[in-house]
Amino acid sequence: MDSFFSRLDELQTYFKSHNKTRDHQAHSAKVHSVGWSCDGRRLASGSFDKSVAIFYLDKDRLTKEFIFRGHGGSVDQLCWHASHPDLLSTASGDKSVRIWDARSQKCSATIVTKGENINITWSPDGETIAVGNKEDLVTFIDARTHKVKAEEQFSFEPDQISLTFPAAG
Secondary structure (H helix, E strand, O other), rough: OOHHHHHHHHHHHHHHHHHOOOOOOOOOOEEEEEEOOOOOOOEEEOOOOOEEEEEEEEEOOOEEEEEEEOOOOOOOEEEEOOOOOEEEEEEEEOEEEEEEEOOOOOEEEEEOOOOOOOEEEEOOEEEEEEEEEOOOOEEEEEEEEEEEEEEEOOOOOOOOOOOOOOOOO
């Protein structure tokens, strides 16, 4: 426990001495979601303005790389692939899920869903995307074929989704 508190003291000292705040203009409306890529080099933000901004972290500098546009509604949540640092998925109120590729700076797939999507996650193996909507429906999408694999109706709105799989063996 002592090592935890000594590490905490180190971090507090570091942030006090490196207290720099920068604004990064990327959206024209409220930001709903942010997330780091699995390698920690990119930060994405999704907004009510229907766009996704991608920032690149180089040493201690964060710079805007590009903006993804294409959703017809607000980008309510985003999620990076667990092991592929260039793939990002977004859930939108326009009843679609999009998969974006940061290498090509394009949308690689659009999957139409049955409702206004509010949350999204990739499975740890990267093969499935789960998205929840305002009508309490969770849709499971095959991330390779971009087809709906299954749907599960709930009697309550799932606030967050997390996919875990039992250990092999």
